[in-house]
Amino acid sequence: MTxxxxxGRAVVTGRIELLSGLHIGAGKDVxxxxxxxxxxxxxxxxxxxxxxxxxxxxxxxxxxxxxxxxIRRDGQPWGFDGNDPFQQFENDDPILRIFGTPAKKDLxxxxxxxxxxxxxxxxxxxxxxxxxxxxxxxxxxxxxVIDRIAGKxxxxxxxxxxxxxxxxxxxxxxxxxxxxxxxxxRGRRDKECFNWLLAGxxxxxxxxxxxxxSRGYGRIRFRDLQVVxxxxxxxxxxxxxxxxxxxxxxxxxxxx
Numbered sequence: 731m732t733x734x735x736x737x738g739r740a741v742v743t744g745r746i747e748l749l750s751g752l753h754i755g756a757g758k759d760v761x762x763x764x765x766x767x768x769x770x771x772x773x774x775x776x777x778x779x780x781x782x783x784x785x786x787x788x789x790x791x792x793x794x795x796x797x798x799x800x801i802r803r804d805g806q807p808w809g810f811d812g813n814d815p816f817q818q819f820e821n822d823d824p825i826l827r828i829f830g831t832p833a834k835k836d837l838x839x840x841x842x843x844x845x846x847x848x849x850x851x852x853x854x855x856x857x858x859x860x861x862x863x864x865x866x867x868x869x870x871x872x873x874x875v876i877d878r879i880a881g882k883x884x885x886x887x888x889x890x891x892x893x894x895x896x897x898x899x900x901x902x903x904x905x906x907x908x909x910x911x912x913x914x915x916r917g918r919r920d921k922e923c924f925n926w927l928l929a930g931x932x933x934x935x936x937x938x939x940x941x942x943x944s945r946g947y948g949r950i951r952f953r954d955l956q957v958v959x960x961x962x963x964x965x966x967x968x969x970x971x972x973x974x975x976x977x978x979x980x981x982x983x984x985x986x
Contacts, residue, residue, distance in 0.1 A: 732821065737910060737917045738908075739909065740909065740958070742928070746781065747900050751897055770895060778867055794825060794927075810832065819831070844920060846905070852901055873889060874889045907920075929970065931952055959986050966984060
């Protein structure tokens with residue numbers, strides 16, 4: 731039986747700056763004449779775009795599963811409670827420690843999901859300046875299908891309208907990482923996983939957030955990152971970016 735004790739939580743705050751247009755789709759239930767084909771997700775009260783925590787967490791998990799070589803042959807997330815005979819659940823697995831798993835209790839017993847990702851809303855200072863200057867909070871981007879023979883827009887396939895949050899927009903980010911002691915390890919493994927998570931942010935900077943990343947969308951940069959642990963604040967803005975992600979040895983970014 732696994733012995734688990736809660737030790738505390740580390741809170742990561744900072745900003746997400748868009749270096750290119752961002753599209754995180756909201757879906758459409760109604761087709762409107764002249765309307766957008768692919769609108770972005772917006773807050774229901776303010777109609778301002780935001781980054782759902784699920785989108786940020788999902789992209790981080792995707793990238794870190796590849797970094798740790800934790801890819802299932804059936805395409806399901808690592809830790810999915812299926813019938814893959816090649817998957818093994820270990821209590822010290824960093825992916826399952828950080829992001830959690832729907833696996834049954836007898837297959838995974840190292841405690842709850844460590845990472846909580848808050849929805850990221852537009853930074854108030856940036857938002858006030860943008861509204862004062864008349865900057866749009868979203869933009870419409872027209873895309874076409876290229877005729878492979880003529881090398882121009884295909885005449886039979888009409889253009890589609892993509893809505894994006896424009897480059898330069900700034901969002902406030904907050905991550906909460908819960909630290910547990912498991913079988914008397916004094917939180918050692920969770921603290922290693924926390925540093926791997928911080929290094930995973932650099933993987934996201936090198937990749938893309940949201941949809942259409944292969945077409946230039948979703949390039950981001952993290953700014954003003956800080957970690958608060960047991961009342962102590964640590965600036966990591968120039969320390970979380972790693973040249974090489976090492977799945978064997980956790981980086982020494984923050985000592986909790």
